[in-house]
Amino acid sequence: MPSLPVLQVLLRELTTRARISRIPEPKLVMDGPDQVAAFVHAGREAGVMAPVYLFHGAQICEVIRPGDQVVDLACGPATQLAMVARLNPETRFLGIDLSEEMLERAHAYIEEQGLDNVELRKSDISRLESLEDASADAVVSTMALHHLPDFETLDRTFAEIARILKPGGGLYLVDFGRLKREDSIRYFAYQYADRQPDEFTLDYLHSLKAAFSLEDFKRARSAHLEAHAAIYSTFLMPYMVAIKSAARRAADSELKRNLAAIRSQMPPYHQRDLKDLTTFFRLGGLKSTLLR
Ligand SMILES: C[S@@+](CC[C@H](N)C(=O)[O-])C[C@H]1O[C@@H](n2cnc3c(N)ncnc32)[C@H](O)[C@@H]1O
Structure with missing residues (x-):
């Protein structure tokens, strides 16, 4: 059962006529x-985003295979990428980002983790x-669009994904959806403002305000990715x-065990x-078969 404050937000979102602009x-x-x-x-393993990374990591594991070449769009500091690469040592990954600063962090993290199946590129x-065209077995992207x-x-990004993805390739794109009310x-x-740097809280606020709407995602998917994936x-509430x-x-079963081990090391609040997150997505139709 979600907490009372979340239920209150949900109720207000469902009953409001408001619709804030992006x-x-x-x-x-x-x-x-x-x-x-x-x-x-x-974002690192013990940070506030750890549960989110574990959820998306498990989803990504479902759509990739050993031997695949996987592209991670806007990989940032490679927190998500390194987790998935560690869990899938037989899969090759290419992380793409436009920020030199992020790519430097990503390089350092990949090296620190001793991963030899990850490449990074500025793009x-x-x-x-x-x-x-058709060069990627799978394309993934987390919390970046x-x-x-x-x-x-x-x-245009969705058109590019459709172009580089092989027929029958794997896809997992996830991001915030725009809520209706400020x-x-x-x-x-501000939910976890006491557990995270102020800069991160502000960044999170900006991210939620910049989120595309569910309708935007539906429109771009129908135009380019309908044959590849469901939404x-x-x-x-499309949070x-x-x-x-x-x-x-x-x-x-080995993947399941490894994911369960990450989960068991998390504090109870994570x-x-x-x-x-698993419940809200499952009720929205997205199952998580590797995380029980
Ligand atoms: C919020 S971070 C997400 C990073 C990572 N995917 C994760 O889940 O931790 C967003 C990233 O998108 C990158 N970015 C923004 N616009 C981009 C673009 N047009 N092309 C490539 N990277 C971009 C930023 O530099 C940043 O690293």
Whole structure:
């Protein structure tokens, strides 16, 4: 059962006529040293985003296979990428980002983790000229699309994904969806303000305001990715939206064990957040077969 404050936000979102407009991120590419440091800090294994990374990591594992070449769009400091690469040592990954600062962090993290199946490249995710048509077995992206300046760029990015993805390839794109009310956005942004740097709280607030709407995602998916993947959102309130292809591998017991081990090391409040996210997505139609 979700907490009472979340239920209150849900009720207000369902009954409101309000609809706030999108406000693009003040910094589209994340290259401010303080902003990058705060994001890295919040994201590492024990940070506030740990449950979110575990949920998306498990989803990504379903759509990739050993031997695949996987492209991670806007990989940032590679927190998500390193987790998935560690869990899938037989899969090769290419992380793409436009920020030098983020890529430096990503390089350091990949090296620190001793991973030899990850490459990184500076590139714009809406212009993937360096990647050939049908060259990726799978494409993934987590919590990054809201950094794109406008719907046209989101649409172009989806067209690029369709171009580089092999037929029958795996896909998992996930990002925030735009809520209707300012106070809902503020609730989520400030929910853990006491556990995270102020810079991260502000960054989170900007992200939620810059989120594309569920309708935007539906429109861009129908135009380019309909044949590849279905669209899901968290139940009743599209706080998060995911576009996911069919699973491409049978549920693997070793993967399940490794994911369960990560979960068991989380403090109880992170395990509760993970359960909430899993429940809200499951009720929205997105199952999580590797995380029980
Ligand atoms: C919020 S971070 C998400 C990072 C990572 N995917 C994760 O889940 O932790 C967003 C990233 O998008 C990158 N970014 C923004 N616009 C981009 C673009 N047009 N092309 C490539 N990267 C971009 C930023 O530099 C930043 O690293």
